[in-house]
Amino acid sequence: MDISFIGGGNMAAAMIGGLIQEGTAPQRIHVVDPDETKLHELAQRYGVSTARPGAALPSSRMAVLAVKPQQLEAVARQLAPELGGTLVVSIAAGIRSDTLAHWLGGHTRIVRVMPNTPALVRAGLSGAFAAPAVSDDDRAAAETVLRAIGEVVWVAEESRIDGITAISGSGPAYVFYFMEALQEAARAQGFDVSTARTLAYQTFAGAVALALASEDDAATLRLKVTSKGGTTERAIGTFEQQGLRDIVIAAAAAAATRSRELGDELGRG
Known part of the structure; x- marks a missing residue:
């Protein structure tokens, strides 16, 4: 070929x-x-x-x-x-x-x-x-x-390509955004720039590697890390209180809408 x-x-x-x-x-x-x-x-x-x-x-x-x-x-x-x-x-x-x-x-x-x-x-x-x-x-x-x-x-x-664009096409930027935030959180805890980067990047790399190697879905894997009354539970509770899940879903929907709009605009030639 x-x-x-x-x-x-x-x-x-x-x-x-x-x-x-x-x-x-x-x-x-x-x-x-x-x-x-x-x-x-x-x-x-x-x-x-x-x-x-x-x-x-x-x-x-x-x-x-x-x-x-x-x-x-x-x-x-x-x-x-x-x-x-x-x-x-x-x-x-x-x-x-x-x-x-x-x-x-x-x-x-x-x-x-x-x-x-x-x-x-x-x-x-x-x-x-x-x-x-x-x-x-x-x-x-x-x-x-x-x-x-x-x-x-x-x-x-x-039409599903617009959904693909919203999730995996734009998705790496969402991940990088969260990595940025996690690095800033590490800096707020007193770590230097290099250490904060290592903590954020390796945490993501390790979590993804574990998820890909596991038969459990993401929700189950999260629950396995979230001990009752522990530190992770407190953090996840904050995410839920701030509506992070809804924000992510709304952001992906906005990206899909923009993908459809771009298709209309670029197809006018």
Whole structure:
């Protein structure tokens, strides 16, 4: 399977590196990007072929559109005449598959993906939607690429991508926000900056590792740490009194609403 990446930024580089590291790299990887320095770095690091925009696109089983949403319309319209039977995988946030199909001149073999930033260390979560014209083989090919940067969750309805965006797409920022707060809490307890960082980061890393290794759900794991009348119970009680759970749910709902709004705005071209 040959793959062309349209855009050679961090997410494309993560996918390429992940495929090579997993030993599932296709026979040929081609990257198109206007940045000569970026192309040179990718060629040197991964041995990929490269080209500037405007050059003829080599025949590929899959084209991964890894450009900014604001650039996608121009890129798609330029790419449309060259696609043929190519599977298109788009990781451009907010661009719906019907909008992209219109820009591609009616090409409908499209998989829309919402990855997240932990993909850069191969610990990502990608939400994916396959348009009706996508075959089982196409879907399997797309999953091979996406699993090179982490886990994949497929949704049957494209509207669910907005929920994926709200939870896992934006979610790393929620976690970082809580980590910031926990570091500030550590500083308030008298710890220096370096120690506060270690306490917050390793607490998160350890808790996630435990959750992933356990058959218990998050609520059960929390209860196992929360002794009656103890310190954790007092802290959780404060969270509950301040309405933290409701705040998190409301924040995710706001993110999903904004995702839908962006889809409307970006699809007006």
